[in-house]
Amino acid sequence: SEAYEACLNDRQPDYSGISIQFSDFASWQRQWSHSTGAADQFRFWQEKLQSARPVFAGTAYGSSGTQDVGLAYAPVQFTGELFNNIRELSRSNECTTFITLLAGFMGLLHQTTGLTDLCLGTAMANRRIPSIDKMMGLVENTVLVRTRLAGNQTGNDLLRAVRETLLEAFSYQELPFELLASQLKSKCDIDVRPLLDVFFVNQNPHRSSLQLPGLETTSFGDVYREGQPAMPMNRSRMRFMLKETSDGVIGSCAYRQDCFSKPVIEQLLADYRQILVQMVERPETPINSLIFQ
Numbered sequence: 001s002e003a004y005e006a007c008l009n010d011r012q013p014d015y016s017g018i019s020i021q022f023s024d025f026a027s028w029q030r031q032w033s034h035s036t037g038a039a040d041q042f043r044f045w046q047e048k049l050q051s052a053r054p055v056f057a058g059t060a061y062g063s064s065g066t067q068d069v070g071l072a073y074a075p076v077q078f079t080g081e082l083f084n085n086i087r088e089l090s091r092s093n094e095c096t097t098f099i100t101l102l103a104g105f106m107g108l109l110h111q112t113t114g115l116t117d118l119c120l121g122t123a124m125a126n127r128r129i130p131s132i133d134k135m136m137g138l139v140e141n142t143v144l145v146r147t148r149l150a151g152n153q154t155g156n157d158l159l160r161a162v163r164e165t166l167l168e169a170f171s172y173q174e175l176p177f178e179l180l181a182s183q184l185k186s187k188c189d190i191d192v193r194p195l196l197d198v199f200f201v202n203q204n205p206h207r208s209s210l211q212l213p214g215l216e217t218t219s220f221g222d223v224y225r226e227g228q229p230a231m232p233m234n235r236s237r238m239r240f241m242l243k244e245t246s247d248g249v250i251g252s253c254a255y256r257q258d259c260f261s262k263p264v265i266e267q268l269l270a271d272y273r274q275i276l277v278q279m280v281e282r283p284e285t286p287i288n289s290l291i292f293q
Helices: 002-008 022-032 036-048 080-092 097-113 155-170 177-188 193-197 262-281 287-291
Strands: 071-079 117-124 141-148 198-203 238-244 248-256
Touching: 036 141, 036 177, 071 080, 071 262, 080 097, 080 248, 080 262, 097 117, 097 155, 097 198, 097 238, 097 262, 117 155, 117 193, 141 155, 141 177, 141 193, 155 262, 155 287, 193 198, 248 262
Parallel strands: 117 198, 198 238
Antiparallel strands: 071 248, 117 141, 238 248
């Protein structure tokens, strides 16, 4: 907004409140990638991702091998009483709405695949350093979240397990995903790219609106539906892109049509909703009883 207003008034933009530019961050990241801090993060992910497998590997939802297959989209919406109950369950377990939604999604994947060791991709802001909080530029990083489930876990137990896993991943989010993937492949013969089989993102509601003099601005929607090839999640067979608003959670499920049919996705989304309903109504019920009924 400062750049736009400066252009209108034929003056140079005032960026005095922004001490670091994106070029500074890029230079720092290149240097940091060779530091002991980066090495520590690499060792963490090397251990964390040992023997991890793609969610849908060996299932009926495996790829047919079709290249450049088209994506289809199904709407996702949790509003009204369910949304309020999700927020209340989150507060009572000291979790964010994202954690609760992800925990329910982990329950869905467990139900669908039978796996108790689940690994999927998500995106983190990568702005833990206070000095880059207001910096212009995309520093978001792809992070893998690996959670182990047990049938005797309750819904509340699942929330706590997912919260712990996410907080752990949050502490090791700076190592660029492409660099991590390259190093794991060359040094350890571990290919983590297939672990992006499933991608799950929930955008928080705290983004401020853009204020431009003389203009009214609105969001142009889900940019992930425009088909950009740059994001790692384009490798996914299924990706959930959700956004939390004051009225509820809205978004879409994008899926590869060589892996899933429309009726299958519709059933999965109905099951996902039912799992969330059961979690908020019976949070102390074991997962297997919560899901399989």
